[in-house]
Amino acid sequence: MNIQGRFFSLRKKNTTLDREILAGLVTFMTMAYILFVNPMLLSKGGIPFESAVLATAFSAALTTILMGLVTDLPFALAAGMGYNAFFAYTVTTNLGIPWPVAIGCVFWEGLIFLGVMTLPCRETIFKSIPLSLKLAASVGIGIFIAFIGLSEANIIVASPGVKVALGNLHSPAVLLSIFGVLITGLLLAFRVKGALLWGILIITIVGVFVPGEGLAPVTRIPETLSDIFQIPSRSVFQGSFFQLDVLGALRWPYLPVIFTFLFFDVFDTVGSVAGLAAKLGILNQQGSFSQVNRVLTVDALGTVIGALCGTTTVTTYIESAAGVMEGGRTGLTAVVVGLCFALSVFLAPLAKVVPPTAVAPALVLVGLFMMEPIAKIDFADIGEGLPAFLTIIMMPLTYNIAHGLAAGIVSYAAINLLSGRWRRVSPLMYGLAVLFILYYSYARLM
Numbered sequence: 517m518n519i520q521g522r523f524f525s526l527r528k529k530n531t532t533l534d535r536e537i538l539a540g541l542v543t544f545m546t547m548a549y550i551l552f553v554n555p556m557l558l559s560k561g562g563i564p565f566e567s568a569v570l571a572t573a574f575s576a577a578l579t580t581i582l583m584g585l586v587t588d589l590p591f592a593l594a595a596g597m598g599y600n601a602f603f604a605y606t607v608t609t610n611l612g613i614p615w616p617v618a619i620g621c622v623f624w625e626g627l628i629f630l631g632v633m634t635l636p637c638r639e640t641i642f643k644s645i646p647l648s649l650k651l652a653a654s655v656g657i658g659i660f661i662a663f664i665g666l667s668e669a670n671i672i673v674a675s676p677g678v679k680v681a682l683g684n685l686h687s688p689a690v691l692l693s694i695f696g697v698l699i700t701g702l703l704l705a706f707r708v709k710g711a712l713l714w715g716i717l718i719i720t721i722v723g724v725f726v727p728g729e730g731l732a733p734v735t736r737i738p739e740t741l742s743d744i745f746q747i748p749s750r751s752v753f754q755g756s757f758f759q760l761d762v763l764g765a766l767r768w769p770y771l772p773v774i775f776t777f778l779f780f781d782v783f784d785t786v787g788s789v790a791g792l793a794a795k796l797g798i799l800n801q802q803g804s805f806s807q808v809n810r811v812l813t814v815d816a817l818g819t820v821i822g823a824l825c826g827t828t829t830v831t832t833y834i835e836s837a838a839g840v841m842e843g844g845r846t847g848l849t850a851v852v853v854g855l856c857f858a859l860s861v862f863l864a865p866l867a868k869v870v871p872p873t874a875v876a877p878a879l880v881l882v883g884l885f886m887m888e889p890i891a892k893i894d895f896a897d898i899g900e901g902l903p904a905f906l907t908i909i910m911m912p913l914t915y916n917i918a919h920g921l922a923a924g925i926v927s928y929a930a931i932n933l934l935s936g937r938w939r940r941v942s943p944l945m946y947g948l949a950v951l952f953i954l955y956y957s958y959a960r961l962m
Contacts, residue, residue, distance in 0.1 A: 524588055529845040536590075539844025540852025543592050545710030546835040547853070549878050550576070550594045551860055552716050552870045554827065557600040557664075561608035562615040563826060567755030570861055571595075571826040574757075577857035579818035579830050584850030587810045590839050591792055592853040593818050596831035597882050598657040598780060601664055602917045603828045607773055610916060618773070619756075619823050620765030625777040626819030626829070632782070633813050644944035649924045650783045651889035652904035656911035656920045657780070662883025663912045669693030669876035688726050689873045692719060696877030704881070709838065712878045719874035756826025772955055776918045781829050785815045788834045795840045899937055903928035922952040 526532065555568035563571070576594035583591050599622075607618045666672045670690050675681035683690050700715030708714060765774070789811050798805045815832050822830035839849050890908075895901035907924030911917050929949035932941050 524584075524846040524848040526846055526848070531843060531845040533848070535843040536846055536848040537852050539590060539839035539842040539849040541856065542709050542842045543590070543836055543839030543844065543849065544853045544856040545713060546838040547576075547592060547594055547833055548710060548856075548860070549712040549716055550597075551857075552713075553597070553875050553878055553882075554595045554600050556870075556872060556875050557604045558827060561604040561618065564755035567757070567826060571756045571822070573857050573861045575818070575822040575825045575827050575830050577854045577861075578821055579814065579854075580850050580857065581854035582817070583811070583814045583832075584847030584854065586814050586847075587807045588847040589792075589796070589807060589811065590836060590844035590846060590849035591789070591811060591832050592836045592839070592850055593815065593830050593832050594857070595822060595827045596781075596784065596829050596833075597661060598784070598886075598917070599777060599829040599831075600827075601657070601661055602776065602780075605664065606916045606918065611773075613770065613773070614761070614764075616759050616761040617764040617770065619760040619826060619828070620762045621770055621773045622777055622828055623760050623762055623820060623823035624765055625774050625781060626816055626823060628774070628778055629781055629816035629819060630813065633809065633816055644942035645779075645783060646900065646903075646928060646940075646945070648893050648900040648904045649907060649928060650787065651893050652907040652924060653780060653783070653921065654787070654886050655890045655893075656908040657917060658883040658886025659908065660883075660912045660915075660917060661886070662880045663915075665876045665879025665883065668872050668879065669696075671876075692723060692726060693873050693876050695719070695722075696874065697880050700877050700881055712881060715881075716870060716874050716878055719877065720870050723871055723873060758824055759826055760823050772918055772922075772952075776921055777829055779921060780917075781816075781819060781831060785812060785831050788832045789815070791834055792832070792836055792840065795837050796845070899928070899932045899935060899940070902931060922956065925949050926952050 524536070526536065551569065551572055554572045555565050558568040558571070559565040572595050576592075579593040580591075583589070583593060603615075603618055603622075607613050607621070608615050613621075663672075670683040670687065671693060672680050673683045685691065696715055696719040699718060700711055703711035703714055789808065793805045793808075811832070815830075818830035822828065836850075836853075839853070893901065893904045895905065903924045906927050907920045909920070910923045911920030914920070925945060926949045929941050929945050932938060933946075
């Protein structure tokens with residue numbers, strides 16, 4: 517029996533080898549922007565840029581292939597957006613936590629998630645967090661990521677008195693970033709596959725011919741094929757692979773960091789997986805499907821693998837829906853995506869050519885994508901709306917995802933308790949609210 521028949525039920529799911537390969541290529545195109553965006557953010561947290569590129573590619577390749585083989589579903593994984601921003605701008609920059617310790621926190625988060633998947637009460641835990649806060653967390657992270665993108669492009673800048681102001685619109689770099697947002701938005705409007713990736717590449721190429729500060733590539737442009745197709749050296753691997761500080765992460769001040777990574781990993785994954793399963797038409801009346809435990813287990817294991825490589829939380833990508841729309845039905849689609857990520861390891865020098873100006877528009881548009889859940893939040897109900905609003909607004913304004921999460925959980929428990937609707941709050945939520953209050957009262961503020 518060949519590998520196709522051994523692992524993938526092509527005939528049973530009424531699909532073909534050609535269709536699965538095409539679906540895998542399409543999914544990779546929609547996700548490939550992470551090869552440029554994630555290293556840029558991780559490098560701001562102290563991880564060597566070249567190592568971050570390899571960590572991004574290797575973790576995505578290993579976990580996506582594993583997902584395809586274990587679940588026989590067309591779901592792809594990679595380092596998730598939001599987690600990398602939290603790592604770069606909150607954990608390492610604002611808190612001053614060394615990046616090996618921060619990656620150690622990601623490792624423990626993955627292990628806890630893996631442990632949660634073995635508990636019989638796992639569904640109860642997932643349901644304990646109100647839907648409004650889950651939706652608000654996604655929106656808040658989206659605005660935070662877009663804020664980072666606008667800042668990286670210098671479209672908005674720090675300014676005395678008003679804190680944030682409009683940047684210099686005469687700057688070629690700023691104008692090119694604005695053009696990047698528009699051209700990428702146009703590609704999305706025409707439903708071009710891999711629009712974010714094409715936008716990054718277009719601005720990178722245009723930037724070579726436009727003089728101005730901020731348009732220079734991270735490194736020199738490769739001149740020959742041998743410059744582009746390079747086998748990574750041992751020193752590059754040693755920059756981030758197996759450099760995490762597991763024991764250093766087990767300190768009381770770092771517990772909120774682990775919890776914040778865990779919170780978003782669990783509920784972001786559940787939301788993405790449910791959405792993809794709906795696209796595939798495999799959800800049952802209870803909103804679940806037969807392989808759900810396998811999918812969530814591989815996703816949790818992916819975070820552990822990512823930490824060992826030296827990147828932040830690896831999660832199931834909603835962009836996998838692009839491959840599903842192209843007809844992908846089996847794990848072969850995921851394996852094709854994983855192989856594409858594996859091959860991209862040898863193109864790492866290209867990632868170093870991309871300037872921040874070219875990546876910034878992608879961050880802005882990722883923020884846009886994450887805004888969609890706001891329409892599902894009931895702001896008319898103050899017990900749901902106010903905590904959701906505080907979650908959303910506190911993340912970008914404090915430049916800290918954890919602050920927004922804490923504000924939402926504490927206010928949700930408090931306002932519903934004091935208004936007599938205490939039964940709508942789960943015991944887990946009350947416990948989390950108390951922990952946040954104690955932490956902010958007695959521990960070093962995040």
